[in-house]
Amino acid sequence: MASKSLIQSVKGTREFYPEEMAQRNFIYEKARQASQMFGYQEWDAPFLETIELYAAKSGEELVKEQSFVFPDRGGDLITLRPELTPSLARMIAQKQNELAFPVRWWSFGPFWRYERPQRGRTREFFQWNVDMLGVNSPEADAELVAIAATFLRLVGLTPQQAAIFVNNRRLMDAQFDALGIPPEKRLDVSNAVDRRSKMEPAKWDEYALELGLSPSQLTGLKQILADYDLWQKSDELVRLFRALEALGVKDYVQFDPNIMRGLLYYTGTVFEAFDVSGSVRRAILGGGRYDNLLRDVGGDPLSGVGFAMGDVVVGILLKEKGLIPPFVPSPAPVLVTVFDDSLWMQSYALAAELRAAGMNVITYPEPAKLPKQFKFADRMGVKITLVLGPDEALAGKVTIKHLVTATQETVSRAQVVQAVQRLLHST
């Protein structure tokens, strides 16, 4: 096996051959389109950060177990960024008095987490982040949900294929209070709710009782989690859904009391998108409102709302549903053949002329038999192939073959550019 002698890639990293690169760019382009449709600006943060940035705010597990950390040559501990939010908080805090609020920013870049690779999870991935800071309202939350929904629509995922499930932390806290669940148990109970869909009902009941819930509290909790009209008791959610309807994305969004999200810093609206057909069980994207983000890095208190989407899960989904545009091996739709040594430079000059007219053009890199050159053109997905052979050279002409329709014509050298342009536009 040839790979035996090759040095392996680092575990969990990904190699982007042109086909995979096209897929990554497709996701990037749609993320950008959705972001810009709502007026968000692209930004980015360092890929390398000190470990202190995350130690201050992120969950312990994320820093201790799931980050790539290594000493630099000076002995400082450097982290390959596992998430973007702490960097965002710092950058906002640094310019808190100069920025025009609300800040609407989006970003798409690489992140690293030292986890066990699996389907839908790698150690190196790209993540789309969208945040709005400085406005604390359900309508602002709705805008972020709408951006996520717009992305789903732009990539061709229908509401029947992918849906966004929304809940509200404050609503759930109020419900927990009503059941007499003390505030210090909220986190445990939230985690239990998060885990519920993965456990067998009987085992989950057992687990919930072990957390210290009374049987009546458990019964009450299960009633809450089955109540899909519960959102009507939350003013915030009522306003959120009203705004989603006005924004034209309500068909993608449902209330679900089972959505909690593990992250500590969410304080209000939380949401997650899933593949409804159930092929990939992981969340496509997730986010929510966070109130105290900047305070923790030394800035003035500032509320924000945002979400993040990894490229891996959505990539699997898009591939499965056949939503990735067909891959074209060459970005050039035109190939100029090279007939023989004596006509080689004339072919190159012809190619240069077409390029000067704004077209992407590849040449065959050396003289070769025409069948070989046409075969290559076919494999590259080229639409038009030009032949400048002895007959054409003598007559001052060029033969243009359209590979898609299998038709060809011979035109005078002076008319080649126009003729090729016409052909390209007609298909």
Next chain:
RNA sequence: GCGGCUGUAGCUCAAUGGCAGAGCACUUGACUGUGGAUCAAGGUGUUGUGGGUUCGAGCCCCAUCAGCCGCCCCA
């Protein structure tokens, strides 16, 4: 970090402990001025890697690496 499954041609996969296989793809030719189609001839290979058991290992055992499934966590 924990538990389980898998690893054979470039790809998808077969072979009871007893001589390396199929389809697709690839190369060349039939076609010396025209791609896909057809036909013919062909490399298709240290059976992931390193040990062990055995007269003999793709198959059994151990280790290791990688991928996949679950736990944990999350995008």
